[in-house]
Amino acid sequence: MIQHPQGPAQSATPAASLRPAELADPAEVGNPEPEATRRDAGSTESSQANRHWWDRNADEYQSEHGSFLGDDRFVWGPEGLDETEARLLGPAESLKGMDVLEIGAGAAQCSRWLAAQGAHPVALDLSHRQLQHALRIEGETPSDVAPSLVEADAGALPFRADSFDLACSAYGAVPFVADPVQVFAEVHRVLRPGGRWVFSVTHPIRWAFPDEPGPEGLSISASYFDRTPYVEQDEQGRAVYVEHHRTIGDRVRDVVASGFRLVDLVEPEWPAWNSQEWGGWSPLRGSLIPGTAIFVCERD
């Protein structure tokens, strides 16, 4: 069951996005192609646009990336770094019995892995359709203990303070929100003292390059320091997809401003076994520049 603590569900390509490469042709559904631009977009506009976008594109995302993600693996990003080897959440034995919140969980594959380790995960996502895929996976391959599913915005977590021992996110929510400090502050509030907050995002350096997997994605085309959001908008100028850029320094400051200590910053290298492209992530670019940044934070 998908819980709606704050009422029923009400959420295009960025400089570097995990969205599906091949989307349904908007012309086929009677909509003109959205215009890609860089402009300001606030929290409400970003959240609404992304909710609708992920609801419309969840099927495509899961069909394109579901087999790479696996039904119950914890993959941190397109490089394929798996929590089973990375151990960024802590030693395997420490996960047993932990209350864990996964933010921007999509189809909850990571939460299913956490449940298999004996943790009690809650998989939260803005998109109803993404969470329906979690139900689909559970129906196809039932697990001993299915994660709880919660439909909500990461900027307003519907939980009491001190509810969780651990929080995590693999590219969920953080790249899409206008106010990451608000999200981090919410995570800090719901974590118990000593809790970890581990999240992965597009590596900020990628914003300086075209989102192309080939050689054309290796030449700087924009300023790394330009924080103007990537927006796709319809004919009326309404955002239909938004991604927000922060530099590495911004992300560190956001983590610290929300009360966390940064204990590690992991930049996974592209492994030899992974020949799969994912949007602008590819073996070629992965061998030269980082594509993912994983922040490991702790709450005192």
Ligand SMILES: C[S@@+](CC[C@H](N)C(=O)[O-])C[C@H]1O[C@@H](n2cnc3c(N)ncnc32)[C@H](O)[C@@H]1O
């Ligand atoms: C790139 S997907 C990652 C999903 C999953 N972690 C994975 O690895 O497949 C990003 C997810 O973040 C969710 N999301 C975007 N903005 C959000 C927000 N403000 N609050 C909660 N979830 C959000 C989207 O609905 C989407 O499921």
